[in-house]
Amino acid sequence: KAGVTQTPRYLIKTRGQQVTLSCSPISGHRSVSWYQQTPGQGLQFLFEYFSETQRNKGNFPGRFSGRQFSNSRSEMNVSTLELGDSALYLCASSGGRGLSEQFFGPGTRLTVL
Amino acid sequence: GQQLNQSPQSMFIQEGEDVSMNCTSSSIFNTWLWYKQDPGEGPVLLIALYKAGELTSNGRLTAQFGITRKDSFLNISASIPSDVGIYFCARRPQGGSEKLVFGKGTKLTVNP
Numbered sequence: 001k002a003g004v005t006q007t008p009r010y011l012i013k014t015r016g017q018q019v020t021l022s023c024s025p026i027s028g029h030r031s032v033s034w035y036q037q038t039p040g041q042g043l044q045f046l047f048e049y050f051s052e053t054q055r056n057k058g059n060f061p062g063r064f065s066g067r068q069f070s071n072s073r074s075e076m077n078v079s080t081l082e083l084g085d086s087a088l089y090l091c092a093s094s095g096g097r098g099l100s101e102q103f104f105g106p107g108t109r110l111t112v113l
Numbered sequence: 114g115q116q117l118n119q120s121p122q123s124m125f126i127q128e129g130e131d132v133s134m135n136c137t138s139s140s141i142f143n144t145w146l147w148y149k150q151d152p153g154e155g156p157v158l159l160i161a162l163y164k165a166g167e168l169t170s171n172g173r174l175t176a177q178f179g180i181t182r183k184d185s186f187l188n189i190s191a192s193i194p195s196d197v198g199i200y201f202c203a204r205r206p207q208g209g210s211e212k213l214v215f216g217k218g219t220k221l222t223v224n225p
Contacts, residue, residue, distance in 0.1 A: 031211050043215040056212045090155050094211060104155030
């Protein structure tokens, strides 16, 4: 089975721009969660999508949004980028039934200049 | 109650030594997870624990879910250079949410 894939792997943007990151979950997985990883704050939960609906949301501003398509692929969008948005953005997929385990992709390294 | 306290923050050991790290929380919950992250990669699940007192092994790794349900430890025996990386504990809130809360990580360096 192919693992979780994320594109692009690296991205450089400037302040004020917006960015869209993509995640393809493991085949058969219906839940996709997004996390932000920074040296200062560690791994922080952004949101989770299940069957095209946002099921959980972390404490991030409205500039961070996401969506999920009928094939379970997910995108997250960050608008009006700030320097502090520079981070590794990780996507995790799971079966979505509570105790199912989450498997992470390699992440997208976003640098905001 | 949302925070996980993971210690130590970093460890420098010689190849062949055993390693122990732990996580504690002020809240109780149903799941402890241990992940390892290599540089430039996403975390990889090492061990999942679902019951208080549960002791689970995965090769040279052993993890236990504390009896109080507020702590967990991970042991690595006979460390090798490829054990280098950052180890994270994580927990899932009660109710089965997919939202994971992570500890700050333990950075392990193994000197050959």
